[in-house]
Amino acid sequence: MRLRPPGLRLRLILGAAALAALAVFAAGLAVWGLSRTQALAGEAIAAQHRIESLSSLSARVNEWALRRISGTPGEAQEGAEDFAVTATFALLDALADEDVQAASDPVERQRREGQKIEIARLRGAFSLLERQLRLAEEDSAASMAALSQHALQADPLIAARIQQDARRRDRAVGDLEALRLRLRRLALILAAAAPLTLLGLHLALARPLGRRLRSAAEAAEKLSLAPLEGAGGHDELGLLFARIRQMRARLDRRQARLAADRERLEAIVEERGSELRAANQRLERVDAERRRFFADVGHELRTPLTVILGEAELGLRDPDPLRRESFGAIRSRALRLYRRIEDLLRIARSESGRLDLESAPTDLGEALAQAAEDAAPLLKRAGVGLRREDLEALIVEGDADWLRQVFAGVFENAAKYAGRGAVVAVSGRRAGESALIEIRDDGPGLPPERLARAFARFDRAGPEEGPPKGGFGVGLALARWVTEAHGGSVEGFSPAAPEGRGLGLRFLLPLAERKRSLNLEEERA
Numbered sequence: 001m002r003l004r005p006p007g008l009r010l011r012l013i014l015g016a017a018a019l020a021a022l023a024v025f026a027a028g029l030a031v032w033g034l035s036r037t038q039a040l041a042g043e044a045i046a047a048q049h050r051i052e053s054l055s056s057l058s059a060r061v062n063e064w065a066l067r068r069i070s071g072t073p074g075e076a077q078e079g080a081e082d083f084a085v086t087a088t089f090a091l092l093d094a095l096a097d098e099d100v101q102a103a104s105d106p107v108e109r110q111r112r113e114g115q116k117i118e119i120a121r122l123r124g125a126f127s128l129l130e131r132q133l134r135l136a137e138e139d140s141a142a143s144m145a146a147l148s149q150h151a152l153q154a155d156p157l158i159a160a161r162i163q164q165d166a167r168r169r170d171r172a173v174g175d176l177e178a179l180r181l182r183l184r185r186l187a188l189i190l191a192a193a194a195p196l197t198l199l200g201l202h203l204a205l206a207r208p209l210g211r212r213l214r215s216a217a218e219a220a221e222k223l224s225l226a227p228l229e230g231a232g233g234h235d236e237l238g239l240l241f242a243r244i245r246q247m248r249a250r251l252d253r254r255q256a257r258l259a260a261d262r263e264r265l266e267a268i269v270e271e272r273g274s275e276l277r278a279a280n281q282r283l284e285r286v287d288a289e290r291r292r293f294f295a296d297v298g299h300e301l302r303t304p305l306t307v308i309l310g311e312a313e314l315g316l317r318d319p320d321p322l323r324r325e326s327f328g329a330i331r332s333r334a335l336r337l338y339r340r341i342e343d344l345l346r347i348a349r350s351e352s353g354r355l356d357l358e359s360a361p362t363d364l365g366e367a368l369a370q371a372a373e374d375a376a377p378l379l380k381r382a383g384v385g386l387r388r389e390d391l392e393a394l395i396v397e398g399d400a401d402w403l404r405q406v407f408a409g410v411f412e413n414a415a416k417y418a419g420r421g422a423v424v425a426v427s428g429r430r431a432g433e434s435a436l437i438e439i440r441d442d443g444p445g446l447p448p449e450r451l452a453r454a455f456a457r458f459d460r461a462g463p464e465e466g467p468p469k470g471g472f473g474v475g476l477a478l479a480r481w482v483t484e485a486h487g488g489s490v491e492g493f494s495p496a497a498p499e500g501r502g503l504g505l506r507f508l509l510p511l512a513e514r515k516r517s518l519n520l521e522e523e524r525a
Helices: 008-070 075-102 106-112 114-135 140-223 236-315 321-351 364-382 400-417 448-452 475-485 512-524
Strands: 360-363 385-388 395-398 423-431 434-441 489-493 504-510
Touching: 008 075, 008 114, 008 140, 008 236, 075 106, 075 114, 106 114, 114 140, 140 236, 236 321, 321 364, 321 400, 360 364, 360 400, 364 385, 364 400, 364 423, 364 434, 395 400, 395 504, 395 512, 400 434, 400 475, 400 504, 475 489, 475 504
Parallel strands: 385 423
Antiparallel strands: 360 395, 423 434, 434 504, 489 504
16 A cells, blocks of 8 residues: 655645754754853953952052052052052952852852962962051061062962963863854755755745646636636635745744844954953963063162172171171071072063073082071971981082972972971982982871872862961972973882881982083984
8 A cells, every 4th residue: 555645735735844953943042152152251351350350469469568568658559559459459349249159050159169268368468568567667578578478379379370370261262262162064064055945945836836737727727718717716725835835934034034144243252252261361461461570570689689798798807706697697598598499480480481590510418408488487386397417418410409398398398298297308310410309398298199190280288188378389290390400200008008008209310420421422423
């Protein structure tokens, strides 16, 4: 039994349903694309606003602190500066609240709540700095120490927050670009599907119907030479053709609206892209100003330190031993502050991908001693002891300042994470043609999976290891970078102490005579 083909009415209903579905899908796609584009662009712009506010906060706090240290401003100026810092904190709170409210997922909302805690930490650090500067109004050294302590606490929080928001912004921009390409492809598909659908209707409906009408007209003419009456009347065929023409007109109008929506969507995407490019340019200017600020601050601080060191050198010639001892302490503290300023500028340069090494014969024992002196206040405050063994003469060819900073960064990490009552042990010896330095503590240590990624860049201690406690130590990623730039290597091991505790680092650096022989071999080659 053969099945009859579907009738004209059913085919017409199916064709109309296909056109309606195509139009509804196109309209839904346009609405969804506009909504999604607005959400992604809003997220990227909000992240950029948070980055700019964090950068502005760091600059305003530093400017406020430096003016308080350099001299007492007028009441109006001081009030304006306090208001600027307070307003920046209020803006950060508002942006954080908006970011939390924008999250639809409860888990994501809870995760974004964490930035409020970081803002509260920054506000607490600023309040502490304000109290310390108020107590040390006449003591510039104490004021500078308070400012350094605030930098140790606030700068890593701000940098981590900026990095996280930058990743969110870049991810939103990437999603926006991918969405734009996807919508463009779908729009092209819809633009091609509309005429194809009409062609299908022509082949399935109009063309067979035309053949049938011509056949009927030919048959009527054969029966009578009189013209065929009623060919253009309002019968069922006429109504059918009228409805098809109406449907075609509606489809054309919907296609025109779809094209207009597509153009409007592309205009919105282009506008948001321009805003993001402008925001990126502003961020680049802010970053350049930050680097220039570090350089200017370093220059301004090094100039008076040079004068202090010169005066201390003259004071060491005083015949009175008590005064010589005092001038010796002043010179020692000034040298330490000078090193810390150089470390700060060096770290700032390394963040831009530069690692400038000044190679010279360097005594690792002296570098370790200076690093221990730099980290002594942190170790003492954290209740962590330091035990150094007598090192044999270990002379390497390298940058003394960078090597000292690497060891100081390891001591600072021990002060943060080893725990009160822990002891850091330092030992060194020759290992063939290399110098082997081991630094280990008897703190809680790290599990193997955590130790495997401890040398990754931007890696921080997780919640189970305790929150970061500030500081601008080089970190393990930069320690590996510096060590490998000297032709050496560094590896971590845990446990490093009895009872399955402790964390240890093993530095292997080529000795000076070995490195010179390698350089000669390279020159000959």
